Amino acid sequence: MxxxxxxxxxxxxxxxxxxxxxxxxxxxxxxxxxxxxxxxxxxxxxxxxxxxxxxxxxxxxxxxxxxxxxxxxxxxxLPAHACSYCGIHSPPSVVKCLICSKWFCNSRGNTSASHIVNHLVRAKHKEVVLHAESPLGETAPECYNCGSKNVFMLGFIPAKSDTVVVLLCRQPCATISKDISWNAALWAPLIDDRSFLSWLVKPPSETEQLRARQISFSQINRLEDLWRDNANATLEDLEKPGVDDEPQPILLRYEDAYQYQNIFGPLVKIEADYDKRLKESQTQTDITVRWDLGLNQKRVAWFNLPKLESGEVRLAVGDELRLRYQGELHKAWEGVGHVIKIPNNVSDEIGLELRRTEGVPSECTHNFAADFVWKSTSFDRMQLAMKTFAVDEKSVSGYIYHKLLGHELEPQVLRTQMPKRFSAPGLPELNHSQMYAVKSVLQKPLSLIQGPPGTGKTVTSASIVYHLAKMNPGQVLVCAPSNVAVDQLTEKIHSTGLKVVRLTAKSREALDSSVAFLTLHRQVANHTSHVELQKLIQLKNEQGELSSNDERKYKTLVRQCEKEILNAADVICCTCVGTGDPRLAKVKFRTVLIDEATQAAEPECMIPLVLGCKQVVLVGDHQ
Ligand SMILES: [Zn+2]
Ligand SMILES: [Zn+2]
Ligand SMILES: [Zn+2]
Known part of the structure; x- marks a missing residue:
């Protein structure tokens, strides 16, 4: 062949x-x-x-x-060097994992990463060797300077002569190499866009890819799981009884919310397992730390993460990392903190604010390691929302319940007084099509507005929210999958003069934004009528920590104050996942607007909906 x-x-x-x-x-x-x-x-x-x-x-x-x-x-x-996922076996297109001795190809098949990168990430393996009959021969890519074979760290620098390249690991070798014959600024990773560079491992031809076994994302997941117990397992073993079944396909219509939950529940779990494995495989060692003290008296560690490996994990402000000391100058130590700054065009440094100040080995600077701390919060909230949707008949109105499940229903009109003007105060005048959109959704229990980018969807959404808040009792819940979208909408709604509260995750509270003054924690801090709370906040800022007695008092007062502010608000804005926040647990939201709804996963949208909604507006791009 x-x-x-x-x-x-x-x-x-x-x-x-x-x-x-x-x-x-x-x-x-x-x-x-x-x-x-x-x-x-x-x-x-x-x-x-x-x-x-x-x-x-x-x-x-x-x-x-x-x-x-x-x-x-x-x-x-198939020959022994055939891709363990798809069977592709032309020698220039396959590499062997040096850890488990299985072969994988450099094609993506049906997944976003190439098969070899998929395997390395899932199995936490990092070293490979090329095929003996590939143009480069049986070579294991390794750092020219230190010999490291971690392919996620390796990159190449073209040397002066254009027929020669040098392989170096990014940290520390590429940065410390002073050899005049290469320029460290030209360093580029061997794995780019989740596959090996094509000059290193050739992508298989179209013909080969068409003939290959089509393996799905979830089959790969389950195969990798099987390999943990049985290294010789094959795709065929997935068909055997006892191996959990392929998740059922998504439908357009569901019998009831239990069927919906039975289909989406396992999908969310697969996604969560994958996310967990990926995050946990991202440990970075040999980190040098610069210690600092935050304004709130908390310890902040500054360091570089040489490369957020494989590019699949993106670090965001608020993410948790565990920092560990591995050197000899201090007894073993580890501490969890959340990221307060990510690399930007000013500096590559990451800022990690540690949860606990005591015991931090701040006299040590070298030999630290960092692990990603995986949190199941968003996945737990999706599962809980689907369960609530199924078991709690008050979670959504009957009409919305059947609509979401794809059942045919007579159109319904909500009896409310329509406004005389559709443009909202403080916002640009609506054009004809925007006005039509606003008008058409106000009396419908469920509507979807779609429009290409640049058609003023944020202004339209904010105008809709303005009228919904004026026309209906209770607060309007406004959310979107991303924090950026929520912030933009929050700003526009604030311009209409409505009382807006922006609820953020605790871990993002230190982050500055254009709407920081609208965040719940900032409004609590500025709530000057609570004299005792203000005293405690001041004390906490000065000392970093409170006595346990004061801390208890502080927490009770904060909760009281939060409740007052939330109750007085016209609109509450947060991410879809954020609507599962315990601080909103007792609040019912009759009216919900979800922006960028087409970019959210379905179970993610379920979280804001099951808080008692009777009217929903979904806004999204054309797909
Ligand atoms: Zn393959
Ligand atoms: Zn392997
Ligand atoms: Zn090296």
Missing amino acids: DSFDNFNDSTSQYGILDDTSSMVSGYTSVRVDPPVQELDSLSLNDQSLSETPSKVALSEDDFDGVLDDLREEGAVD
Whole structure:
């Protein structure tokens, strides 16, 4: 099969040379002969080809026929170096994982990462070796300077001569290397956009990919799970009884909320498991820390995370990291904190505010390690919302219940007094189509507004919220999947003169934004009528911590004050996941607007809806 492919496909396999592939020859920074330009002829003289001359005479169709016959007899086995996911096995396109000795290809198939990157991330393996018959031969990529083989850390720097590249790990070797023949600023990772660079591991041809086994995201997950107990498990083992079933497909119509929960519950769990494994595989060692004291007297550790590996995990403000001391100058220590600053164009440093100040080895600066702390909060809230939707008949109105499940219903009109003017105070005048959108949703229990970017959806949404707040009792709940979208909408709604509260996760409270003054915690801090609370806040700011007695008093007063502010508000804004915050647990929201609804996962939208809604406006881009 190999030889045949090479013969038919020799140009696409080796023929086209671009700028990067010309670097291949000097890959280990030693010039290799013959030069790359001659690979074309090399592949045609491939020894394996001359060994099986009879096969070459077959046309492609004949060949498929023969292959099918052989398959039926069970005589064809994939070679040992076939991708353990999809079976692709052309030598330039596969690499072997050095840890588990399984082979994987560099194609993405149906997933967002290439098969080899998928495997390395899921299995937490980090070292690979190329195939002996690949253009670069049986080579394990490693750092030229320190010998590290962690492919997530490795990158290349083209040296002065354009036929030579140098492999270096980003930290510390690429930054400390003073060798004049290369320029560290040109360092680029070997894994980019979740696959190996094509000059290192060639993406399989279209034809090969079409013939390969189509493996889904969830099959990969389950296969990797099986390998934990049985390294020899194959895809076929997934079909065996006892191995949990493939999740059921999403439907357009559900019998009831239990069926909905039965279908979405396992999907959310798969997503959560994957997210957890990914986050937990991102440990970084050899970190150098700069210690600082925050304005609130908390310890802040500043450091660089050389590379947020694989690019699949993005660090966000509020994420939790565990910092550990691994050196000898202090007894073992670890502490959890949340990120208060992420790399930006000013500096690459990450700021981590530690939860506890005591015991921090602030005299040590080297030999720290950082782990991501995975939190199940958002997934738990999705599961809880689906359960509430199923078991609590007051969670949403009957009409919305059936609509969400895709049932056919007579259109319903809510009896409310329509406003005379549709533009809202403090906002730009609405144009004709915006006005039409506002008018059409105010009396409908469930509506979806879609429009391409740049059509003033934020102003339209804010105008709708203004009228909903004026027309209906209780507070309007406004949310979106992302904090950025929530902040933008909060700002616009505030311009209408409505009383707005922006609820953020505790971990994001230190973050500054254009609507920081509207956040619940800031409004609590500025609530000057609570004299005793103000005293305690001042004390806490000065000392960093309160006595346990004062702390208890402080918490009670804060809760009281929060309740007052929330009750007095016209509109409460937060992320979809944020609506599961315990501070909103007792509040009922009759009216809900979800912005960027098309970018949220369905179970995510369920969280704001099950708080008693009777009227929902979904706003989103065209999909
Ligand atoms: Zn594959
Ligand atoms: Zn492996
Ligand atoms: Zn190195």
